[in-house]
Amino acid sequence: MEVYGNLSVIATCPFMGVERSDYVLSCLGPNEQGKREKDYAERKLKTLPKSIWDNNKNVTKIDLQKNRLKHVHGISQLANLAELNLSRNEIVDFPQEIRDLHQLKTLYINQNNIKCIPLDVFPSLQNLQFLKLSTNRLVELPSDINQCQSLTYLNVSNNCLKDLQALVGLAKLQDLYVEKNRLTDLPEELFENLTMFKATGNPLRKPPEEVCVGGLKDIRSYFTMLRDSSSTIKSVKTMFLGSSMAGKSTLCRSFDKCHPVKVDEADRTVGIEIKEVEKRGVRFLCWDFAGQEEYYITHHVFITPQAFVILAIDLSSYDLTDESFKEHVSFWISNIQLRVPDSVVLPVGTHIDLCPDKMDIDQKKKDIDSKLQCMLTEREETLQQLNKKLQGSDDPSLYSDQMDELRRLRDYNLKVLDLLLVDCTKPEDIQMFQDHILREATNKENLPSIERTLPGIYQEVEGEIQDLLQNDEIPQHGRVTLSDLLNIHISQGDMNPENLKCILRYLHRIGVIVWYEDIPSLKEDVFVKPSVLISLFKAIIRHDLVKQIQDIPKQELCRRRILNKHRETWVTDYVEKATLHNMAISILVQKELKKLDLDDEDIVDEIVGKGSRPGSLMCLLQHFEVCLPAKIASQLNPEAPEFRPSRRWVHPNPDVYDPDSACMFPSYLKNNDTVLKMWGEDKLSDLNVHRYFSPEIPYGFFHRLIVKTCSFYPVHWVGKDQCCFRSGNTLTLVKTKTVNEDQCIEIRCKDQGQDEIQKSWQMVREIMNRMDELTQEWPGLVQYVHTPCKEHGCSAYFPWRDWKDWVCAGSGKNSSVQEEKMTCNNGHTRRTELIYPTGLFSSDCT
Incomplete structure (x- = not known):
């Protein structure tokens, strides 16, 4: 106050x-x-x-x-x-x-x-x-x-x-x-x-947005260091996206080498690969994202706004159907528009050497360009129509929040360039591709923040960290403690530790290093080689994980005193329950580290975990809502007052690392059987709220919401697109749903009577609050909240106009509606408290 x-x-x-x-x-x-x-x-x-x-x-x-x-x-x-x-x-x-x-x-x-x-x-x-x-x-x-x-x-x-x-x-x-x-x-x-x-x-360049995100301390430090020396640099994060085998790695590596580079299927990208490419005074930080669906759940960790996106489209497998356009083009454009709506996208047609004739190529190019333009125009028209509808209502002021959201979306400027055809087998096409990227990336109308004013010390620190790494003064795995880094002699003289932290934050945000200072268990770890950390991700987030488990050598199992039977259980639990045992994770991570010549037991323990301490990798996966700790063992409780074999072991601290436990990956679940068994049937008496997402629910959003909410409600049951939570006697269901082609997340609470209604609303609020935390990462979303009429067969609904006030603050302005019951436009009457949190919303029914 x-x-x-x-x-x-x-x-x-x-x-x-x-x-x-x-x-x-x-x-x-x-x-x-x-x-x-x-x-x-x-x-x-x-x-x-x-x-x-x-x-x-x-x-x-x-x-x-x-x-x-x-x-x-x-x-x-x-x-x-x-x-x-x-x-x-x-x-x-x-x-x-x-x-x-x-x-x-x-x-x-x-x-x-x-x-x-x-x-x-x-x-x-x-x-x-x-x-x-x-x-x-x-x-x-x-x-x-x-x-x-x-x-x-x-x-x-x-x-x-x-x-x-x-x-x-x-x-x-x-x-x-x-x-x-x-x-x-x-x-x-x-x-x-x-x-x-x-x-x-x-589009900040002085100071860059990456500095401003660090807060006032970093901004003031930036200006202080700027007085000594400054330089203007051109730098752009370039993301290569597209479906599996679309040619992303070929484009990225050929762009780096300036000549055609063939990439075999066995050598395709697993997870993400990073390259730094210098072209004519422009620094390209190239991130090559794997195209298989299994990797999408980790993309949000690394995708940043104001990026230059190269979207690879395999023309040899593209046909002129809407389904093909959705798979190869619109899926990616939609997700870019939702996540980084101020980016520039260059669609690149690849594998044209495998197309039958030039006429076929020209026809596909014309089809993609036409459908892309229609897609973008349709989105703009939809936003305009929604705005007109709200402005034409009896009282537009009641919908000002929604109109502000629509205006915000219209102000974003996702720029999709014309499709570029590149034959990756021809050197002249690679040269043309390189020239085209340079021309578009340096166009300030496309990327106004490509130029940045930096203190000279920023580049000196980055260069000296790389020198320390090359001179083996930093381990080759690239992980060093913050304290050790602060103690290293930098820039030929002592540096203020706070200034160095400011520089490290900037380098982290542009993707040169990785430092998660906001994660308590990782704030002392600085990864000066992000590629190593990404290699650890892809050890367990990969399309061929079952094969990787099956291929664990027998001698490795024996060394850890593990039976083939255990390995079979690992595979079964992963396939049927989307659960990966911690011991399997440890073996797979160690295998990946061996490829990097980092076969060190201490490093494995630090990354995976040992004793009761979770490792850095597990902390990251949980922090970014990729997986959820899952207890699979049923052991005795040594603290029990008497011998009770049927009692499950429950560790007093749920955050500890348990080698005999596991992690669940909700995005890999295949059914909702467990949830349906616990929840039972939907009933008209259930408290019911729909939160709609336009144009769609972002990929991975629901599963990250589940991980976020399960961490808050430890009693839960998880399914493919449904999850059930219990708090006391209150049972709540969360699931994805499509109503008249509109996608929503539905929240239902079992009717527990008058005494429990406020607790049910509290659970609804907690879940919606976690949705709000996630939606900050998708600025291209429009959202609406409705309560459907409870009469069987009635399509009417009650819109929540000020739901953000309630979700964010936990309270809102007193309702101007005093009725104990509300009536929909079809004449069905229900208690107001079953439609809105009582006393918080003014409302009507559509």
Whole structure:
């Protein structure tokens, strides 16, 4: 809680963009507050009501959010107004009368359509402390805003700003939010007094976004080091994506070598391969992603925004059907659009040497280009139609959150270039491919952040780390402790440890090293060779895992005192239960390390785990929601007060490493039998919520949600696309579902009666909260939440308009609907508490 004068300010969850403003006049009694505060929120107002002027000299707070106001003529008459909320209206011109509200301390005017703010407004607002202008159409800030000398909080996110120079001079500014604008350079003077700063979603080059993500400490360190020396570099992360055997590795390796490089099927990519390629002053960090479906669950660990994507399309296996287009093209474009919607995609037609004739190639190229254009146009038209539908509703202000989401999606600029045909057997085609990539990557309209201004010490540290590695001062497996790295003499002199950490964070975010300082068990581990860490991933995340287990040599089993029978069990448990035994993981990882000449028992123990300590690999897999610890053994409990052979062993600490236990990979499950047996049948009396995802549920989203939620609810049953959780007597089901071709995740709770209803809603909220954490990684999503009507055969539903407020904050504004029951448009009536969390939502039925 922060205190501004006599106003107590409570701001909840700014990360989710919810930030309910509920300020209270804490020093006033209830009767006096009633005279001074006026609430006109959600009244469908187009003009200010006459009652707003009653007792106008005493009014200090007015809430006008979620209306249809385009102007607020006469607002200057409220001379003693301290707080004004005009958010979620239809204001285009910034109200100049606000300049006369000299007592104003808090102003919300976010989520409107303001394009310009006139001069001579903010200099007269000398008491203004809190200003929220996010989600408008601002291209620039007025040059005199820095005369608003009391301002401590400013949010201008989701606008079209290109610079922040006007803010220099705001001596008391502490919290600044500028996400999702068009900023490239940030002034150093801006960061002198800030305590909070967020700038993600900008094409930043000074400082780069990878520095800004590290927070104010890293930004200040960056500018300090920049004073000594600086350089402008061109660097771009280039991701090679596409279906299995589409020719990604051939393209990547040929691009590196500047001539055709043949890649045999046996040598195809397993997991991810990394190459650093220097071409004409441009540094390409090439990431070659394997195309088999088994690897998709780990791609989210490494894919980053503002990337240059090479999408390989095998023309020899492509036909002119919609199914072929979906498999080879649209699946990948959709997932890129969901995950990294501000990227540039270059589709490349490969294997054209295997196509029968040139006419066939030209026809396929024309078909792909045409369908790609239709796909992108259809998405844009869909967003426009959804927006028109909401604007044409009886009260658009009630749907302002959804309209803001639609606008945000339309502002993203996924650029898909024309299909390029490359015959990877011809040197001239490889040269043409290289020239084309250089031309497109250095086009600032495509990748505005390709140029970055860096302190000279950044490149020196990176170079010296590589020198230490080559000189065997760092182990060849590339794993070194942070403490050892800090103690190494760098750059011919002592370096501030915090500055070095800042540089390491930057190198981690661009993919040069790997350092997961936010994972407690890994914060001391720095992997200066990411390729080694990726090799460990692919030891157990691979398309031929069953064969890898079956091929474990007999002598290795004997050395570990393991029978062939045990190995058969490993295979059976993996195939039938998607469960991989920890001992099998240890053997497979050691086998992969041998290929890297790193056959060291201590390294295996550190990576896989030993005794009660989980290894770094297992920590990473669990942190990124790839797998879930699973108990498979049934042993005696030595702490039991008497001999009880039927009692299962339960370790007092569920996070410890157990060599005799296992990990479950939910994405590999093949059925829902276990879940269905526990849940039983769906009933109309169940509490039921649908969360829709448009255009689709991202690949891997559901299984990561399951891992995330199972970690919170230890009593669970997992299936292919369903999962059941128990908390006390409350049983909850989560599953994917398609309704009229719309994809949703359904949450159901068994009806436990009046006393348990709030606990059921709490479980719903916890699950939806975890969905929200995940959806931050897919900025290209549109989401809706509905409760279906409970009458058998009825297709009506009840939309939740403010569900984010409830999910994020755990509470929301009191409902304006007082009825104990709700009626759908087909006339079916149900208790309101079975449709919405009671007292939290205003609602109607569609």
